[in-house]
Amino acid sequence: MPRRRLLLVTQSLMVVASLVLGTLVVTGAVQFWHIYLISLTTATVMAFDVPARTAMFPTLVPRHQMQHAVALSSMIFRLSTFIGPAISGVLIALYGIGVPFFVNAASYFAIIFGLLLMRLPPTQARAPSSLRADALSGLRYARHHAILPLILMTEACLSIFGANQALYTIFARDVLDVGATGLGFMLSSVGFGAILGASTLIAVGNIRQKGRVMIGAGTLYAGAIVAFAWSRSLPLTLAILFVLGYADALWGAMRGTIAQLATADAYRGRVMSLLTIVTRGLTQFSHVETGAAVSLLGPTFAAALGGGMVAAVVVTLLTRVQRLRDFRSDGRAVPVEELAAAD
Numbered sequence: 001m002p003r004r005r006l007l008l009v010t011q012s013l014m015v016v017a018s019l020v021l022g023t024l025v026v027t028g029a030v031q032f033w034h035i036y037l038i039s040l041t042t043a044t045v046m047a048f049d050v051p052a053r054t055a056m057f058p059t060l061v062p063r064h065q066m067q068h069a070v071a072l073s074s075m076i077f078r079l080s081t082f083i084g085p086a087i088s089g090v091l092i093a094l095y096g097i098g099v100p101f102f103v104n105a106a107s108y109f110a111i112i113f114g115l116l117l118m119r120l121p122p123t124q125a126r127a128p129s130s131l132r133a134d135a136l137s138g139l140r141y142a143r144h145h146a147i148l149p150l151i152l153m154t155e156a157c158l159s160i161f162g163a164n165q166a167l168y169t170i171f172a173r174d175v176l177d178v179g180a181t182g183l184g185f186m187l188s189s190v191g192f193g194a195i196l197g198a199s200t201l202i203a204v205g206n207i208r209q210k211g212r213v214m215i216g217a218g219t220l221y222a223g224a225i226v227a228f229a230w231s232r233s234l235p236l237t238l239a240i241l242f243v244l245g246y247a248d249a250l251w252g253a254m255r256g257t258i259a260q261l262a263t264a265d266a267y268r269g270r271v272m273s274l275l276t277i278v279t280r281g282l283t284q285f286s287h288v289e290t291g292a293a294v295s296l297l298g299p300t301f302a303a304a305l306g307g308g309m310v311a312a313v314v315v316t317l318l319t320r321v322q323r324l325r326d327f328r329s330d331g332r333a334v335p336v337e338e339l340a341a342a343d
Helices: 003-027 032-055 063-095 099-117 131-144 148-161 165-175 179-204 210-230 234-262 265-297 299-320 336-342
Strands: none
Touching (some): 003 032, 003 099, 032 265, 063 099, 063 179, 063 234, 131 148, 131 265, 148 234, 148 265, 165 179, 165 299, 179 234, 210 234, 210 299, 234 265, 265 299
């Protein structure tokens, strides 16, 4: 399916969801089940929106600019997590809690207008096939690929064992005893570090040794988690979390760029869908893992365990997998015909 057409549908559905929830809030008719149902609906829509959006990158920028596109996208996302809530807070204070939903709905029209203005190359037509056949061929492509299984394994480990908001909240309350204000500073430190990391990638230009930078940033990230686990000072914790956010931005941008560059366009949407599953999907389960680990081991050892698991993956990639370690900007996508022959 043409990706722009799919995005026009998903963005239109997000407009409807925001308008419905805003109307329910303004009229006083909103119930908890309304919020649950709309949250389920928007999450389902985003499951189509995110892969389609990321799969459009190669049609919008040249190959040597892919790193910049991924880094810029990451930086904008991080900035939005600061700016969006601040705007909502001002609107709620001035006009009430229902207004931000309508402002949010209106903001999607800017995205829709931008999509309509894009000049995209025509989509290559291919023989019609069933959803099952398409899904299986996408899984087969990823399984036979030289790079993608490693990226997916890394993303899955990071999603489950990496630092998350549940861990930060537990440390703020039970370890550092800094309350909600301290938690806000902690989350801001991670965000500012990530913004600086993405800005660094944009400033330095195209990095050819993407595999080595990815592994180096992953090592720094794992070390920051372990240091965070043993910190008992809020200023030191803030400095560590800044480094963690910085490394996370570098690591994430390299993983995303490598996945884009190594994937053939015919399979890009399905590969981005797999990445969405192991990132956004498994991230939700990481809170369960955090809760269970903290209950069994305590906050310090639970965080150290997560850092150790991430470090184990990084060491494996560093010592065992040369094809990912040595991946360069000129690494080519694996053609479909090669995979068919291998199958």
